[in-house]
Amino acid sequence: MIGATVTFSYPSDFDRSRIVDVAENARAMFEGMPGLRYKFFTFDEKRQQAVNFYVWESREEAERFFSEELRERVTGLYGVAPTIEFVQIAEIVDNSAS
Template sequence: MIGVTVTFSYPSGLDRSQVIKIAEGARGMFEGMPGVRFKFFTFSEKEQQAVNFYVWESKEAAEQFFSPELRERVTDLYGAAPAIEFVEIAEIVDNSKS
């Protein structure tokens, strides 16, 4: 599995409610999406960052998703270009089924 961290350092004019609205609007796109196991939308008002974390079934699926077109679209959405980092996931602990 592959983890992808997408970090946006957004302008000070973007507040908590705007970031939540973006996440709410995008959520449906990822529900049931082939290859995506998890997606987390996070943000820090203090750091002025939105950080999205994905868990993908394969590196190929993740790389295909993060196309130049997608990068341009999310840059327009957040008002800032994202930093995208791919990492290999060694193990996942999922206590949600307990």
């Protein structure tokens, strides 16, 4: 499995409501998406960042998703360009069923 961290850093004008609106409006797009196991929308007002974390079944699926078109689209939605980093996931602990 592959993790992808997508970070939007704001030098100023951090708008919490904009980030929450993007998450609320985009959620349905990710539900049932092939190859995507999890997606988390987060933000950190103190750091002035929105950070989204994805868990993909494979690196190929993750890289295919993060196309140049997608990068341009999310830059428009968030108002700043993202930084995208991939990591190999060694293990997941999921206590949600407990």
